[in-house]
Amino acid sequence: MLIDSHCHLNLLDGAADASVLAQYLQAARANDVGGFLCVATDMESLSAVLNVADQNADVYASVGVHPNHNDGHDPSIDELVALARHPKVIAIGETGLDYFRTQGEMRWQQERFRRHIAAAKLTAKPLIIHTREARADTLQILEEEQAQDARGVMHCFTEDWATAKRALDIGFYISFSGIVTFRNATALQAVAQQVPIDRILIETDCPWLAPMPHRGKPNQPAYVRHVAEFVAALRGSDYGEFAAQTTQNFARLFHVTV
């Protein structure tokens, strides 16, 4: 059984219609997916995220504001802590730094990131980290804020081994998305072979980044199976063992029973 450790179910095409969303979830369950972490990106859509989790026993949720979201409500530590009390919320994020899509003065992004780390430590809920063109600052802030007390996952990992190693050293997990299946992703594939098996998670990050053979089309949680099959084969592992191991990793990191 697999877990899609990072998906945006509320953002899937047509998902505002409950019957359409139910079809996506059914297709995933038929593809060996037994759990979903629906990740928040802003405060404005948080109720949609929490609704999906409330209505489906196998869907969990997170609370946080994406680093690229700069025109909405920016929650305080106290607000994040209060929102994280919701019974289906198991993580804080997605948070982090993105110097690719957002440029200019980045202090606001770094301060938001530090608030999320503080909330994760106060609630003992792990962090979901997004980093793009910002690996040095991301690692430095995680270390400065002692994020190892909360732990977390480097989601949709696309960085090098040195970055993975520093994240592993502070107790973080590494999550691979469909990007690892792309033909030109040879450097990332080498990293995926090197990460210890007890620290790997898998995800779709749907509706974006569909894995091969669906690259370029809308992504959906059923496709996490392609990521799992690809990384298992890359590592010379049996698919069933790899699936069971990554599912155990998810349960251990996020303190849930699956």
Ligand SMILES: [Zn+2]
């Ligand atoms: Zn995401």
